[in-house]
Amino acid sequence: xxxxxVVALLATLLIQTVGTMMAQAVPVVAPRMTAELxxxxxxxxxxxxxxxxxxxxxxxxxxxxxxxFGPARLLQWGVLTGAAALALAMAGQLWLLPAAAxxxxxxxxxxxxxxxxxxxxxxxxxxxxxxxxxxxAGAPLGGALAGLIAxxxxxxxxxxxxxxxxxxxxxxxxMALQPLRGSLDAExxxxxxxxxxFTLKRLGAPVATLRLHPVLPPLCLQAFAFAALQGSLFxxxxxxxxxxxxxxxxxxxxxxxxxxxAGVTGRLVLGWAADRIGDATRSLAVHGxxxxxxxxxxxxxAPGAAWPVVILLGVLCGFTSASWNGIFLAxxxxxxxxxxxxxxxxxxxxxxxxxYLTAPSAFAFAVGTTGSWTLPFMVACALLAxxxxxxxxxxxxxx
Numbered sequence: 001x002x003x004x005x006v007v008a009l010l011a012t013l014l015i016q017t018v019g020t021m022m023a024q025a026v027p028v029v030a031p032r033m034t035a036e037l038x039x040x041x042x043x044x045x046x047x048x049x050x051x052x053x054x055x056x057x058x059x060x061x062x063x064x065x066x067x068x069f070g071p072a073r074l075l076q077w078g079v080l081t082g083a084a085a086l087a088l089a090m091a092g093q094l095w096l097l098p099a100a101a102x103x104x105x106x107x108x109x110x111x112x113x114x115x116x117x118x119x120x121x122x123x124x125x126x127x128x129x130x131x132x133x134x135x136x137a138g139a140p141l142g143g144a145l146a147g148l149i150a151x152x153x154x155x156x157x158x159x160x161x162x163x164x165x166x167x168x169x170x171x172x173x174x175m176a177l178q179p180l181r182g183s184l185d186a187e188x189x190x191x192x193x194x195x196x197x198f199t200l201k202r203l204g205a206p207v208a209t210l211r212l213h214p215v216l217p218p219l220c221l222q223a224f225a226f227a228a229l230q231g232s233l234f235x236x237x238x239x240x241x242x243x244x245x246x247x248x249x250x251x252x253x254x255x256x257x258x259x260x261x262a263g264v265t266g267r268l269v270l271g272w273a274a275d276r277i278g279d280a281t282r283s284l285a286v287h288g289x290x291x292x293x294x295x296x297x298x299x300x301x302a303p304g305a306a307w308p309v310v311i312l313l314g315v316l317c318g319f320t321s322a323s324w325n326g327i328f329l330a331x332x333x334x335x336x337x338x339x340x341x342x343x344x345x346x347x348x349x350x351x352x353x354x355x356y357l358t359a360p361s362a363f364a365f366a367v368g369t370t371g372s373w374t375l376p377f378m379v380a381c382a383l384l385a386x387x388x389x390x391x392x393x394x395x396x397x398x399x
Contacts, residue, residue: 009135011177012118015177016111016136019142019170020140021143021146026051027234029154030239032158032159040368042236044235044364045367046360051102051105052105053105054104056105057106058106063343066113076177081103081104082108086170090163113345116329117341119131119132120333120338120341126275131330132327134326140266140323143322144263149162150163151249155248215335219280222388224387226284228355228380230355232380237255259317261318262322267325270323274327281331282395284331291321297313329348
């Protein structure tokens, strides 16, 4: 029996939430973790970049596995791989951290293409953007859970215990998806030649994606700039507040969670609005200008502000900077041929993930070189604002 869209949405939302909670656990516990391991706090940016590299590797070579094994099986495989990555990180050995980061990224990789394939097949077209946005709301929701759970656990029992809690959540999520596997994977292609997944021609998949529709190049450029800002904010906010602003780990985790919860709300509200406006590319460009401004306000205004003001600024920042993903993925799925949705989603996500890949390492380098945490934040805000204005100008000229 075919699974209804509500059940399909809940399944993909669960994996998106738990997968993100596992991926964000390390940035949340980074102040404790880096101090205990004797490495600079900004090193968390290098962990984040290797994490993203792992996701890109999956998007390059692993997308055909979605067709071969089914999207639900790949979602299960992803969270279990993330759990294995956390087990490596919990060992507390520096030489294992790069492997843990890479493995975490590979495990997170299926959430986009596999989730898109499931929702594209089940979501009513009239509400597709909203449904994709609800699913993508699992990303900030998972980040919020990391801030609300991992930070306090790390403060009381240590960072390994916090990672252990997230590891258990990943295993339970994989088990919860098992009863739905038969229906969600009904359209898989078990005879797909797996050798095609690991050929060099896969390196050209992202470029091929851009040729599927004229709107995809500016859309992916916009997503790259959003990813650079979001990657900077979500990987460094806790460490910045603890190391440079004197916040406790629990207080910084609370601010981080407030940003993420606001991102959940933003994805729902702005996804609904994008459905009504009917021009996702233009919506995202306007969205980008606002997100850049409010993120800059958070970075400049939070230091020294009263606690309620810090929370308010974090909420405004999170509402706009973390609410673009669902609109982006829904638009990619909408303009792509039905039989190439997973492939197009993988290519588009990989291109936007370049922002997640480059920004954290560049951020860490800037902090180590200049000693300033504010400068790299502001550069990321300026990049998003500039790209958004360019995309708005292109959209106006193309109509």
